[in-house]
Amino acid sequence: MSHKLIILGAGESGIGAALLGKKQGYDVFVSDGGTIKDNYKQELAVNQISFEEGHHSWDKVLGADEIVKSPGIPEKSDLMKKVREAGVPVISEIxxxxxxxxxxxxxxxxxxxxxxxxxxxxxxxxxxxxxxxxxxxxxxxxxxxxxxxxxxxxxxxxxxxxxxxxxxxxxxxxxxxxxxxxxxxxxxxxxxxxxxxxxxxxxxxxxxxxxxxxxxxxxxxxxxxxxxxxxxxxxxxxxxxxxxxxxxxxxxxxxxxxxxxxxxxxxxxxxxxxxxxxxxxxxxxxxxxxxxxxxxxxxxxxxxFESLEHRMEYVATVKGVDFINDSKATNVNSVWFALESFEKPIVLIMGGIDKGNDYSAIRDLVKEKVKAIICMGVDNTPIINALSKDTPVMISTASMHDAVTEAFNQATKGDIVLLSPACASFDLFKNYEDRGRKFKEEVKGL
CATH class of the missing domain: 3.40.1190.10 (Mur-like, catalytic domain)
Incomplete structure (x- = not known):
């Protein structure tokens, strides 16, 4: 009997696991509760790997010899509870x-x-x-x-x-x-x-x-x-x-x-x-x-070594102001690291979807280094409430264009404009890469 390998979740790790399982002669089936991206579906089809999307067929999933679970699926989900009850061995793609x-x-x-x-x-x-x-x-x-x-x-x-x-x-x-x-x-x-x-x-x-x-x-x-x-x-x-x-x-x-x-x-x-x-x-x-x-x-x-895109990435200097893209900073700690790296005065662009952030960790650095915070998001209240006492200027914007324009207005020669959001990007952008690219486009347009 061939080894029945069920892959839960068809992101990059799931597709990789499917390709490797197939190559090693396993009987592979991919199941994703959401939709699978077109390029991944094509790959599965070309490699003759069967899959389902939008639901999980329980008989198939629970009949597996082994399950490879996407890192995105939490243990508390109904799906995992059923898998654990059935006692099917679960491993990661790693x-x-x-x-x-x-x-x-x-x-x-x-x-x-x-x-x-x-x-x-x-x-x-x-x-x-x-x-x-x-x-x-x-x-x-x-x-x-x-x-x-x-x-x-x-x-x-x-x-x-x-x-x-x-x-x-x-x-x-x-x-x-x-x-x-x-x-x-x-x-x-x-x-x-x-x-x-x-x-x-x-x-x-x-x-x-x-x-x-x-x-x-x-x-x-x-x-x-x-x-x-x-x-x-x-x-x-x-x-x-x-x-x-x-x-x-x-x-x-x-x-x-x-x-x-x-x-x-x-x-x-x-x-x-x-x-x-x-x-x-x-x-x-x-x-x-x-x-x-x-x-x-x-x-x-x-x-x-050249640093990574969207991680403390130097974009350009406009009229003596340096623009830095740190869009990958999706938590408060990353912003702390970013602020800690610079000696010059900073105009900080931050905001997005706040996962219950505790901004107290950066208050001292904001007091010491940040001359203005430009909030950019659908709801900027958490940042305004947490940090408005620590910086002289706090401005709310709802688009990258306005955020970059306002930041440039607040900055003078020798300053740094830093995009380091501390938040997820899904309110205004597809992901942090999209946010970083839009920032770079706006800076080049100044």
Missing amino acids: ELAYRFSTGKKIIAITGSNGKSTTTALTYHIFKNAGLDVAMVGNIGVSWARQVATEPAEYYVIEISSFQLDDIKTFKPNVAILLNITPDHLDRYDYKMENYVASKFRIAMNQTAEDAFVYCMDDPEIMQHLAKQPIYSASIPFTIMKPLKEGGFVDKDQLHIDVNGEPVIMSMYDLSLKGKHNLYNSMAAAIAARTMDIRKEKIRESLTS
Whole structure:
């Protein structure tokens, strides 16, 4: 009998899992409660994979030998309750891809903020070192798709806590945990410790020959480590004090001390600016050293890396005002990182769909650095209520055109106009990419 694999959810990870399952000879069926995008439907048809959309056929779903669940489906949904009652084994797409990646080197990166940047930077170092490497996961293509269509020797994976919730045997050679701040708590019964435990699953199958790379300056990480030991080789990074092994900053020099041969460079030579990027750069460099990439290559890559689109992306300078697109900042913590990166006065454009944000975390930085906040959204009251006392100017707008025009009016030569919304974008835009692109168009039109 062939192995019946049911894929729940037909986004990028679901389609990747379907392609890989089919390639491995499984009997694959894809079921999505919503609508499936046309390009994905075409792919399924071309590969002769049957699917349904708009509903789930229970007999089929519950008759599976195994289910691959999309990271977007919460455990509390009726669908998952039925699946768990029926006792059908559930795995994530990450687990499926891992099953068919024996002998490959895997660097997995998780954390509440900075995942995409660190993943892209790590990939950049490996690529520059001439390795056969692919960048997969939450950034770009799903890992399962890559394994099915174009397997590589090294995988650099950006991985979310939702994807870690359904792993069984997944074991990265290097696991990186950048930081843990409250995000997505609705999925973890509003208990921070559940979310923390979920992030730590990245190391749960690791053994002594694997590496666990973590930020020593993160209180949540340190608390958890004190309670629950890790079995892999732990390599910390910090900006607080020198270390014997790991990554640290001392007298404006970045030090990476792993596997002999220390990598030392001036932090001013890093292409990524800001305190949070010191952490991201150290994590990526440590991953490279664990794989014995030469220090010259690491230094060269950390200097030449171009940051990601929509993540602290420089757009243009108009009449002495710098415009920065940080549309990917969809939570308050990301905005804190952005504000912390700049020394010049800031005109901040923020707003969108507020997921119950607590703006108190950025109040001090707003007082210190922000000369005006331009709200952009259908409902700007939460931001106005939370921050109007902390900045001299607060203006409400309901379109990107008006937001950019108002911001430019408020800015003078030497200022920065920063789009760092702290919110989801669905009230006015398709997604954060669409929001970032509209921002760039408006800036170019000034």
